[in-house]
Amino acid sequence: MTGTLGLLRFMLRRERRGLPWWLLGVALLWLTQSGQSQNLYGTPEDLAELRSTAEGNAAVVVMNGPARLLDSIGGEIVFEMFGFVAVVLALMNIFMVGRQTRGDEETGRAELIRSARVGRRAPLAAALALAGAADLAAGVIVCAVVVATGLPVGSSVLLGAATAVVPATFAALTAVTAQLFESARSVYGSAAALLGGAFALRAAGDAGSGALSWLSPIGWGQRIYPYVADRWWPLLLPLAAIAVLTTMAVALLDRRDFGHGLVAPRPGRPVASAAFSNAYGLAWRLQRTALTGWLAGLVLLGLAYGSMGDSMQQYVDDHPEIAEFLPGGAARVLDSYLALTIALSALIASAYGVSSVLRTRGEETSGHAESVLATRTSRLRWLAGHLSVTLAGTTLALVAIGLGEGVAYALSVSDATQVPRVVGAALAYLPAVWSVAAVGVLAMGWLPRAAAAAGWTVVGYCAIVSLFGDSFDLPGWTRAASPFDHTPQVPLDALDAAPLVVLTLITGALLAAGYAGLRRRDIGY
Amino acid sequence: MNASPEVALRVSALSKSFGRVTALDGLDLTVTTGEVHGFLGPNGSGKTTTIRILLGLLRADSGTVSMLGGDPWRDAVDLHARLAYVPGDVTLWPGVTGGEVIDLLGRMRGRPDRRRRDDLLEMFDLDPSRKARTYSKGNRQKVALIAALASDVELLLLDEPTSGLDPLMESVFQQCIQEVRKQGRTVLLSSHILAEAEALCDRVSIIRRGRTVETGTLAELRHLTRTSITVETRDPITGVETMPGVHDAVLETRHARFDVDTAQLEAVVCRLAPLGVRSLTSTPPTLEEMFLRHYGADPADGGAGGAS
The missing domain is CATH 3.30.70 (Alpha-Beta Plaits)
Structure with a gap:
């Protein structure tokens, strides 16, 4: 354990840029949710209505948690937020512990550290202490935020404790997987898969008898029922799990060699498959993992949006005054809701598009492109290989959104024809999403060093225009600069093909211009 | 400029700068077909920049370059079918195995030779089923070397190809290059390992700050020093x-x-x-002494040898 304190200080320093943002994000989530919920469900009648709606809608329970939480307004806020925030904070723990232990070991940095006067267990102890401190901070912050929005102190302390302890379970879990696998990627991957499993168990349990939820740390946290029953004893479960997992991690650490895991890495293919033979095969291989992740996330987001559609209609039926604020009026509440959520998801799809283009630029800066371009692969082919992923990947992203939202929505209203309708509506954004990615390609061609800044600026700009265009009353020309503003808001609006054709042509022109730049410039600078 | 048949590549008065940094300042280089040509200079003297221009990855500011009868910038793809390249700083895709990289580059280059690939894997003692992230620097170097040596090409552009190799592998590499020479293929070997250049090269060019300061056979260079x-x-x-x-x-x-x-x-x-x-x-004089004289402490001593 020698050197733990010094290492902890060093780790805090390395995390100082990322950690505050996680905590700030979590604080903002609770702050907005608490304000919004108290606004919407301020009266016991509203809450009772919500509870009867939620109990009749399995999708809502699956996404959020046990309906019993809806017995009080505080519980309602926990119902909406806790599961989601627990996942976010668990991911923070997984990445932090994985990075500081196996990640450093894999890159060889830990070798340098361990050659100094530092004990074998010190890096693990410091990483867990770091995660514990971050979780404690998250708990205190969440407790303070909800108290500040007017919720009772005693229950809020329980909520804060759950916020700290549940994600910390995943820090301890990552400490174990970090001993098992040699590559940091496998450590993150296995821990994230277990987190997904924990969420799924909780979802299945809450929708059923509740028994399965007791197998999930997220379920434990929700079963404290803050503001409803205020039980403290479920906190013992994650605490016990942390103790067991930490002991296991230390025992495994003591039995393994530095740099090695207990699971030997699977050997890869000694010979490349037939598909891995050109620029296209390479680009898909390099980008498929990231694409799969984005698609999974977008399907989940779509499911979440879609499952709430039906409740949205009921809510507006109960509060007709709200309908005035909806673009489609009371008659078309659901179409307004679908149009809005699809537009928001399409913005995320465009973020994926830009990240895919920047991956292409990353191939160049990392030196990989040099080896490829020194073969018979032309610059056009190299770019086309990666662009095929970007263009097809963004298409798949919109399909994922449409399918998730369409299927969940179709289930909640028992109307299967909604699936193709919602998928079609999502695909209407394809030209807009493509054009944003194409701006990234243009920047990569002419201002390669500024490509990342340019790509993300465009995404951010479109998001601001879409989200705040109305409330900030932005001038018309600022909106006209966003391709999303030219996309008809299907299914609320009729599908008008003309702007979509124009956006596709603009995309083509931007891609051609980007290639023209790439063709004439130095590679790798 | 029309390259005569026996000239594999000819570079004259080549200049390239990156912003305010001048990388090449009127460099000349001629490599005849079938020779192993040593391209010597310390780090930062412009070797890699020259090779990248020969590959058409960078565009020359001025000067003329002709390689295998073509223009490296204009005819890049056609020329690449006839050459193989080992970068000085080999970076591989971390999640891809060594064997896959060798196959991918071989297929992208055209005419991959499976037998030759397997022979080279054995000679260099490389496990092709490991993911690139687990390779040491020397093993990454081997991957790039095998990929280049396994291909049936006229010209090999090798940028410090043996950095990170142990002496055993260094000697395997030298055997391979001797074999390449016997087959009449041309090699441009950038290096700062002078013993290697002395063992392998028919002629050498020594460059300094983006200019060629000496060129010729080792015997000729010795005569001048x-x-x-x-x-x-x-x-x-x-x-x-x-x-x-x-x-x-x-x-x-x-x-x-x-x-x-x-x-x-x-x-x-x-x-x-x-x-x-x-x-x-x-x-x-050994090549090392010649080399040190060009980059030694006394700059007045740095001109071409002979009467002063």
């Missing part, structure tokens, strides 16, 4: 230290040690002969 002489005579030695072309003389009555510009060797020997030479050793 100094030879170390140790001599013992019957009569006392006088006046040798003041002769033109003699440097760093240490005289002890009947014993002397000095360096002499090779062009002045005859005059010095004539002067020594009447003194009754009892023993004489003459050592031609």
